[in-house]
Amino acid sequence: MPANAPHVIILRVEDETYMREALAEAERAYGKGEIPVGAVAVKEGVIIGRGHNQKEELRDPTAHAEMTALKQAAQALGGWRLRGVTLDSTLEPCPMCAGALVMARVKRLVYAVEDPKSGACGSVFDLVRSPHLNHRLRVSKGVLAEESQELLDRFFQELR
Secondary structure, eight states, X not given: OOTTSOOOOOOOHHHHHHHHHHHHHHHHHHHTTSOOOEEEEEETTEEEEEEEOOHHHHTOTTOOHHXXXXXXXXXXXXXXXXXXXXXXXXXXXXXXXXXXXXXXXXXXXXXXXXXXXXXXXXXXXXXGGOTTSXXXXXXXXXXTHHHHHHHHHHHHHHHO
């Protein structure tokens, strides 16, 4: 798909089901005092990876929800190529996570809300559809956006 092509958003009935699972992961992060982001990796209707932010808990800058879900998916499939996998995330992935999605050959990304500060899947950057990289993803956004945004807003209001 050319870099200037319009963003095609195809929502599927099951997107809401898997995003609810990602939201449950975000709630786990919230309960630990982490930025409430959750993700699930799905292949052929089965969740094969789950993750929530754990940067503070693990003292690891790479412990993002998406990275954990991708690692679990790779273990479940027995390899790093995640062809046919959809990743659902409550927040638009950052450049690190977007790069990992591309490198892992993930088929599709579904996310709830855009990240206006570091989103790398269509808002600030668009790494997942860059014509300069060897793989591109299909992207859908806005699934359960209100619920995801409310959780993020509540977390940041409590920090103040």
